[in-house]
Amino acid sequence: MGQVPLVRFRDLSIPDDERLELLEAIDQLMRRGTFILGADVEAFEQEFARQCRRAECVGISNGTGGLYLALRALGVGPGDEVVTSAMSWVATANAIIALGATPVFADVADDFNIDPASVERVITSRTKAILPVHYYGKMARMHELMAIAARHGLKVVEDASQAFGADLAGRPAGAFGDAAAFSLNPMKPLAALGEAGAVVLDDPEVADHIRSMRYLGTINRETCVDPSLNFKIDTIQAVILLSRMKRAEQVVAYRNHIARLYCEGLDGVVNVPLPPSDGTCAYFDYTIVCQDRDRLEQALLAEGIEVKVRHRLLLTQQPGYPKTAGPPVPNAERLVAGILSLPIHEKLTADDVMIVVDAVRRFYGA
């Protein structure tokens, strides 16, 4: 214990050139002295909306709050069902449960993303919305999901928390649903230096409702018209995010370079997450599916290679959730038993990747 890992899973330290830019931006903010909302938040929101090709963006305190507010503004409430993926972080389902609605879990396809055919099977008269997750940074099959939603008169909220910078046929993550929520916390492809999130959408009235609800449900910051909690993004995080967005494309391109090296080294040894043929994956994680996962995990950790099994429990297995009579999710159950996320970040070198690739190949005698 206490040893420096050989290959780190993430390295969130900020290189000097970017650090100086951020310090300058924060210094300017301190001189202006506007720490709650204000013009800096609006500037961030404008640029974020532009990059997601949306008319509106509302900066939120975190991604979970973004999901909650987007669903609430689109009319999801007690008694409604929201169909979402069995594979995600609990934040996705908790946002639904916090509204008094019921999450209904659909199975996933081999790329970990919600399977449109499975969605169609679980829709009932109580279904109000579909909440696909662009898991590990790869976009869900949005064209099919939007068509299903249109056929059944449902709303769609994208959980794009892991996917800033991803696209599907040139259309960015967040540009498909009635709304999309992003987490922008330090682990994410576009990262604040603390908690942050955003909702993007096109409808100005729904956007104004979310703006009101992020501020306790007030209008003019005074009169409460729809009681809510405090979900305001910190202005200092908005300033940081606006500055970091300049490098977002570079970050995703570098992660794709690392992913290609892994795919070349590991193809045929384990199941690798190939880049999509019709878009860009943000590679929030590089997650393989492998045999004998727990022993491989231990072997890599013993060599100082930081790997993670992210979300070992499916959402259908979370003890705190209502026991909904959702159908079985066999593909998600098969996948979750074999997932292992390998190190991926902007400081990882080709040599680091080779250390990981060699260790995995050795484990399987490849």
Ligand SMILES: Cc1ncc(COP(=O)(O)O)c(C=O)c1O
């Ligand atoms: C898929 C997914 N949804 C929602 C969230 C929640 O975001 P936050 O932690 O910013 O509330 C996260 C990240 O933690 C996530 O990975």
